[in-house]
Amino acid sequence: MKIRILTAVALFSLVACTQEPTTMPENLDGRIKMLNSLKKEMKNLEAKIAEVQDSISVLEPQKVNKRPVSVIKPEVSEFKHYISVQGSLMSDDMVNASSDLGGRVMKLSVKEGQNVRKGQLIADLDMETLDKQRAELVKTLELAEEVYARQERLWSQNIGSELQYLQAKNNKERLEKSLETLDFNKAKSKVYAPISGSVLSLNIKAGEMAGPGMPIVTLLNVSNIKVSAEVPESYLKAIKKGDKIEVELPALGETRTATINLIGNAINPANRTFKIEASLRNSDKVLKPNLLANVKLNDYTKADAISIPVELVQQEVGGKSYVYSVQEKDNNLTAQRIYVTTGEVQGGKIIINEGLKGDEQLILDGARMVVNDEVVEIKG
Numbered sequence: 001m002k003i004r005i006l007t008a009v010a011l012f013s014l015v016a017c018t019q020e021p022t023t024m025p026e027n028l029d030g031r032i033k034m035l036n037s038l039k040k041e042m043k044n045l046e047a048k049i050a051e052v053q054d055s056i057s058v059l060e061p062q063k064v065n066k067r068p069v070s071v072i073k074p075e076v077s078e079f080k081h082y083i084s085v086q087g088s089l090m091s092d093d094m095v096n097a098s099s100d101l102g103g104r105v106m107k108l109s110v111k112e113g114q115n116v117r118k119g120q121l122i123a124d125l126d127m128e129t130l131d132k133q134r135a136e137l138v139k140t141l142e143l144a145e146e147v148y149a150r151q152e153r154l155w156s157q158n159i160g161s162e163l164q165y166l167q168a169k170n171n172k173e174r175l176e177k178s179l180e181t182l183d184f185n186k187a188k189s190k191v192y193a194p195i196s197g198s199v200l201s202l203n204i205k206a207g208e209m210a211g212p213g214m215p216i217v218t219l220l221n222v223s224n225i226k227v228s229a230e231v232p233e234s235y236l237k238a239i240k241k242g243d244k245i246e247v248e249l250p251a252l253g254e255t256r257t258a259t260i261n262l263i264g265n266a267i268n269p270a271n272r273t274f275k276i277e278a279s280l281r282n283s284d285k286v287l288k289p290n291l292l293a294n295v296k297l298n299d300y301t302k303a304d305a306i307s308i309p310v311e312l313v314q315q316e317v318g319g320k321s322y323v324y325s326v327q328e329k330d331n332n333l334t335a336q337r338i339y340v341t342t343g344e345v346q347g348g349k350i351i352i353n354e355g356l357k358g359d360e361q362l363i364l365d366g367a368r369m370v371v372n373d374e375v376v377e378i379k380g
Contacts, residue, residue, distance in 0.1 A: 067366060067377070070363070071326055071362060072362050074307065074358045074362065079301070080346065081345075082296045083297050085229045085297070087227050087247075087293045088227070089226070089289055091220060093197060094219070094289070096217070098191065098213050102209065102212045104207065105124075106125060107123060108217075110202075112201060114198065116199060117193065117196050119192050120192065122192060123191040123217070124190055125191070134183070144175050148169055150168075151164055193219060195221055197223075198221075199217055200219060222282055222288065225279070225280045226279045227280055228276070228277050231276055233267050238297075241260055244258070244298070245297050249293055250293075250294065251292065256280055256281075258279060261279055262276065310345055313342060314367070320339055322338060323356075324362065325362050326362075333377060338360070340355030361378075
């Protein structure tokens with residue numbers, strides 16, 4: 001009580017001694033001078049108040065207002081940093097069923113969306129032209145066979161020349177090969193499924209003409225789906241074949257794990273990226289080609305890393321980073337500033353490379369309000 005009275009008397013005397021006349025000067029220079037004088041007096045008064053408060057805290061520490069704070073300990077564990085890039089799903093098993101020969105599509109045996117097996121009949125083409133050519137060829141072959149038979153009998157009797165016999169034989173064999181080729185081409189009038197899958201699209205309707213190699217039906221096998229993404233070249237050393245990745249599928253609201261099985265050998269000069277691919281299981285046939293995906297890749301891992309919530313880190317005007325910890329000083333718990341060197345940030349956590357050991361009590365709530373050496377108390 002005595003200290004309080006002495007403090008009040010000292011402050012009253014200080015104010016009384018420094019009090020200036022309250023008369024307002026008439027000119028501008030006088031008013032500016034008066035303002036500067038008052039600011040100087042205010043600064044001296046604040047310094048004196050701080051001095052008196054410090055003396056009170058020494059003589060009567062129980063009277064000091066303690067700022068309530070909450071604390072948290074640094075986390076010491078494996079730290080992983082991830083980058084996220086956009087990708088899309090695709091399938092290698094997307095093929096077109098077509099015919100090597102042109103012709104009119106007489107019948108389509110499948111419908112869009114239908115599941116088909118490898119080797120299943122897809123379409124029939126009209127090969128009327130080939131039928132006519134075959135009929136003509138058969139007639140020509142019959143004559144050639146008759147000529148050859150006669151030449152063979154004559155040659156066996158040493159009648160006629162060997163050249164005539166050989167020409168007849170060659171003509172018959174040539175026509176037989178032509179007929180064989182024609183029958184082979186005629187078999188191509190039936191188009192079969194080259195893979196098992198589902199019919200993605202019908203590219204030609206029944207009755208339309210199909211040219212050689214023209215896609216008649218597009219088939220898709222979604223059992224084997226892969227995700228493809230473009231990764232900035234700056235991560236080339238961090239990403240390796242065999243790494244695990246997380247594939248987020250926003251449209252489905254789910255995340256799947258995959259393994260990188262391909263890393264591109266070239267950098268895209270347009271956007272300075274390289275390609276990665278990873279296979280995804282799709283037994284439920286939910287995944288579809290061209291579905292958008294967010295690919296998360298682990299580009300940095302550190303064992304036994306010291307990490308803290310990123311909001312604990314503050315910066316001085318000069319750029320130095322620091323945190324506040326609770327330490328005992330002069331029989332009080334005080335806030336102590338600790339300068340730190342920070343590293344990677346992930347999921348609201350930041351690595352502390354230098355400055356912390358891992359056993360500190362760091363101020364969480366109230367960290368933005370305290371000053372160095374301020375007396376605090378830990379609230380429950």
